[in-house]
Amino acid sequence: MKWSEIYIPTLREDPAEAEIDSHKLLVRAGYIRKLAAGIYNYLPLMQRVLLKITNIVREEMNNAGAQEILMPVLHPAELWQASGRWEIMGKEQMRMKDRNQRDLVLGGTHEEVITTFLKGEIRSYRQLPLNLYQIQVKFRDEIRPRFGLLRAREFYMKDAYSFDTDEESFKISYQKMLNAYKRVFDRCGLDTKMVESDTGAMGGKAAHEFIVLVDTASGESVVFSCDSCSYAATVEKAISLEEKISDDHEKEKPLNKVSTPNLKTVVEITNFLNVSPKKLVKTLLYKADNQIIAALIRGDQELNEVKLKNLIGAKNLEMADAATVEKITGAKVGFSGPIGLKNLKIIADLQIAKLKNAVTGANENDFHLTDVNFKRDFKADQIADIRNVVSGETCPHCKKGKLTSSYGIEVGNTFMLGTKYSESLGAKFLDRDGNEKPFVMGSYGIGITRTAQAAVEKFNDDKGIIWPNVITPFSIVITPTDWNNDKIKSKALEIYEHLIERNVATLLDDRDERPGVKFNDADLIGIPLRVTLGPKNLEKNQVEIQIRKTKETIHVPPAEAVSKCLQLLENL
RNA sequence: CGGGGUGUGGCUCAGCCUGGUAGAGCGCUUGCUUUGGGAGCAAGAUGUCGGAGGUUCAAAUCCUCUCACCCCGACCA
Incomplete structure (x- = not known):
């Protein structure tokens, strides 16, 4: 190609819209142009890159025995209502009505469509296993599109769906995909880390993500990995061995009420009382579907909303607003505590149960309680791990390595769906013994456009992009x-x-x-x-x-x- | 959705506070010179100042509403 015959509108200056290097470079170098928030035009150079990546993906998927198909972008709402995801997906799912006022969905993923399609087609175990995939535009109405193609609303994705007769067969299918994914990213020149991840809105039993580690916050995922074994997980999923805390054996002192005028934050209170934030019990009120719950977490730690949501099986979980907090506790935000809370479920983090002589809010304005002790002074309906792991904690698998955190760009994911969709949508086949059984399913995504930008984020210098030869335009x-x-x-x-x-x-x-x-x-x-x-x-x-x-x-x-x-x- | 910010030529921005008929750099067009790391000189074209309404003799500038985009947070296959 001659330069004069291909449209490469390079810019001398960084675009105002971009924040991170890869986004700036893709715009400056004439690869993409924004049409609206999170929606981009792919210019000739970009299209060449995307074709290279999709070809690699195609080859590896085909080699793994998957077959390429193409499914509709618009889905009737009934499918999503049947699977139960009409409620779960929330506003991220783009919805619209057609001229007859029928509800339609702009597909962000295709479990419902493919399961419904195969439901009428596959009747015998002899036709399984089957793995179908497509490479297609997806649309998700992200709350906050950001970082160019890394979190766009419209993006290209390869999505594959496997159908097996049973768990045993499924394991083989799943492993084939994991191997194929590794090969895809290796061929693209990207080092990826496979981590355990939350299943999120996909549901199912377990999930993995393929992450490109980056040193800037441009990676939207935070992952923890063990320095001595292969354990790695996203922050939503990561667990550690419970660390022993030093004051485990402190003698229980009598409960005290102290005046803490206008002291609301952990730092303010612990400074004032001259205790470690580790001794504070943070009491956070959440609205879980239509019920208010209290979550207790140590002052120096962070609540993990995904763990909490999964624990209580809520569809929606959000922090209660200030008015609700006042109504429930009788005090302003900042003075909540577990003692005296009635008619609501209390969930305590594992670490809370170990605290002795802790500090909590008194559920009374400008007062806190000190020398509070679990069991003696308050109880919890559930005690579970609901906090974020912190760097330096011990690996739960090898029990000796330390966990460290890093940023990552999620370029691929795989889900063990089990029979979630085949059961809810009634997709069944006859097994060898003539029994009707639901398909055991898996779903597997690769963000094509995201992979392209991840490569740019990984490979660039002050002059511009440095493509690996395999995906260069x-x-x-x-x-x-x-x-x-x-x-x-x-x-x-x-x-x-x-x-x-x-x-x-x-x-x-x-x-x-x-x-x-x-x-x-x-x-x-x-x-x-x-x-x-x-x-x-x-x-x-x-x-x-x-x-x-x-x-x-x-x-x-x-x-x-x-x-x-x-x-x-x-x-x- | 909450908080903050920005909309001025194709791009990056100044002007707005303190109202007086719109600027710079880059890019673009033409000519001459130049030719190994974003050239020089000369001449030129390009704007309903995001939109609507209001205040005023007069609005890019002040007020109200609205739209879009960006950042932080919440959220995230």
Whole structure:
């Protein structure tokens, strides 16, 4: 392709809309343009990258025995009502009515559709296992679209769905997908970590995510991993061995009420009373569906809403507002405590049960209680792990390694769905013994557009993007420093033709621009190899090959340029 | 949804506080010079100042409403 024949609108300045490097670069380098919040146009360079990624995904999925199909983007509401997800998905699910006032859903995932489709088709165990996938636009009305393609509302995704006769067979199918995923991301040049994750709105038994670790907060997931074994999990899911706390054996002192005028925060109170935040019981009121509950957590720790939500089996969980808190506890926010709370469920974190002589709110304005003791002074309906793991805690698997946290970009996920959808939608088959059974299902996603941006986030420098050769829009850019110089021009064209003949994706910068502009653009759009033809080198019968990643330059005679490039590309 | 912020030429922004008929840099067009890391000179084109209403002799500027976008939070296959 000649540069003059492909639309690459590079920008000199960072776009105002972007916050993180990969987003800035994709816009600056002419890969994407925003249409609306979280909705993007993919320009020619981007489309080439997306095609490369989808081809890799396609190959690996096909190799794993999955078959490509294409399903509708618009779904009738009835499917989602039948599975029970009409209520669960919430506002993230884009909904609309057609001209006849029928409710429709813009598909953010396709469990309902595929299960309903196969329900009428697969009748015998002989037809299983089956794995179908598609690569398609998805729409999710994200509360807060952010970071360009990393959290867009409209995005490209590969979603696969497996159907098996039983758990045993399913395990094989699931493992095949895990292997395929590893290969996909390896081929894309991305190091991924497979972590245990929450099943969220997908439901099912268990789930994994494939995460690209990044050092900036641009990764929207936080993952914990063990430094001595392979355990890793998202913050929503991670657990640790309960750490022993030092005052475990303190003698219980008599309960006290102290005046704490206007002291509401953990820091204010613990400073005032001169105790560690570890000794404070935070009492958080939540609205779980239509019921108010209290969650108790140590002052220095964070509540994990996902764990809490899963524990009590709530569909919706949100913090109670200030008015509700006052109504329930009889005191302002900041003075809540478990003692004296009536008619509501109290759930305490495991760590709370171990505290001796703790501090809590008195459920009375400007007062706290000290030397509060679990069992003696208050009880809990449930005691469970409902907190976030903290860096440095001990691994629950090997029981000796330390857990450390890092940011990550989730590029793929896999869900063990069990029979959740096949049962709710009545998708059954006849087994060997003639019994009707629901399919055992799995679902598997890869964010195509997100993977592309994850690669940019991972591979860039102050000049621009540095694509791995496997997913770059072009492998080589030929840069004649002076397009009006006939000798340079004909040599450049000659090398270009030869590379094209060998099927190398090559971009020829035939613009009448100054060399500096061409070099900067080439660096910005991230092409792995640049072949530069300038008058001085050409007089010495040389062209220059520069490796984008290392800035290393190699001089070779023009006749050897093609073979040298091919050789270099092997390792990029 | 709560809090904060921004909308001015294709892009990045100044001007707004203190009202007086719209600017810079980049980009774009033409010409000449220049040609290995975002060139120089000269000449030019481009804006209903997000939208609606109001105050005023006069509104980019003040007021009200509204829309869009960005950031923080809540949320997240």
